[in-house]
Amino acid sequence: MSEAPVVPGEAFASASEVHDAVARVASSAHLAVALDFDGVLAPLGDDPMGVTMAPGAAEALTALAALPATTLALVSGRRLVDLVTLASPPVGTLLAASHGAEHGHVEDSGVVTDPLDADAAESDLLERLDEALTAIAGDTPGVWVERKTFARVLHTRTAEAPEAAAATDRAVEGPASWDGVHAIVGKSVVELAVRSVTKADGVAWVRESVAARAGVEASEVAVVFAGDDTTDENALLSLGVDDLGVKVGHGETAATLRIADEPAVVDLVRALIAARA
Numbered sequence: 001m002s003e004a005p006v007v008p009g010e011a012f013a014s015a016s017e018v019h020d021a022v023a024r025v026a027s028s029a030h031l032a033v034a035l036d037f038d039g040v041l042a043p044l045g046d047d048p049m050g051v052t053m054a055p056g057a058a059e060a061l062t063a064l065a066a067l068p069a070t071t072l073a074l075v076s077g078r079r080l081v082d083l084v085t086l087a088s089p090p091v092g093t094l095l096a097a098s099h100g101a102e103h104g105h106v107e108d109s110g111v112v113t114d115p116l117d118a119d120a121a122e123s124d125l126l127e128r129l130d131e132a133l134t135a136i137a138g139d140t141p142g143v144w145v146e147r148k149t150f151a152r153v154l155h156t157r158t159a160e161a162p163e164a165a166a167a168t169d170r171a172v173e174g175p176a177s178w179d180g181v182h183a184i185v186g187k188s189v190v191e192l193a194v195r196s197v198t199k200a201d202g203v204a205w206v207r208e209s210v211a212a213r214a215g216v217e218a219s220e221v222a223v224v225f226a227g228d229d230t231t232d233e234n235a236l237l238s239l240g241v242d243d244l245g246v247k248v249g250h251g252e253t254a255a256t257l258r259i260a261d262e263p264a265v266v267d268l269v270r271a272l273i274a275a276r277a
């Protein structure tokens, strides 16, 4: 299932390249379309709970989720509860939140989650991370700490650039290096997690869930995954030759297709619907 990483140029795919890539993967008998949230479905903003999905995204996701043998999944670094609040995912959606540490799905009756809490050792480590990151935030205007189930996140988006860089360095050189801490530096965030879970785990769970429901082998499920940040590269690296990895925006990537932004993601989903219908 491993695909050699490629580093495409920074040029975005042409319409015909997108069409060909979509046509190839859409011919699979079982398809999972796994999408990151921030920077893919919703443009980035200063307030994480103040963002909204791109125009047309909700309608496109609903139409995709209604297709036969086609499963929509959201694979996000967000807490599951926040992801559900912001995305209002349609019935049938699989949810891999906290990078894949939290699982859920949407039924007619609502969202079903597999409730998970940090254990005692993880809670202790989260408390120490909280103290360390709160101290950094307290010294730096515009820097604040987000509290998630298995992580603490230092947000620097609203700080001046030199202060944001200094706060990031302090977090990386300090608590990020502690035993048991798994650090991810993303877009204006330093995420310090107490569980070693990446979006590759989230995508693997999606593939296995779709296969189990369809009664087929996981290898028979093709996956489209789209992401915009460094945290998405583990998932892109985990894809196989029958899958499709999509990079949204600029930056080094293992994806085989690069598109510009959130409206281009909506167009990609519409193209998948057309090819699958």
Ligand SMILES: O=P(O)(O)OC[C@H]1O[C@H](O[C@H]2O[C@H](CO)[C@@H](O)[C@H](O)[C@H]2O)[C@H](O)[C@@H](O)[C@@H]1O
Pocket: 036, 037, 038, 039, 043, 044, 045, 046, 047, 048, 049, 051, 075, 076, 077, 078, 079, 146, 148, 153, 155, 157, 186, 187, 188, 189, 191, 229, 231
């Ligand atoms: O995996 P994702 O769905 O892309 O989530 C990754 C992180 O998203 C959030 O932070 C990012 O979006 C914020 C709102 O636009 C922005 O202010 C921040 O700078 C971005 O890094 C979220 O707050 C994090 O917990 C997620 O891990």
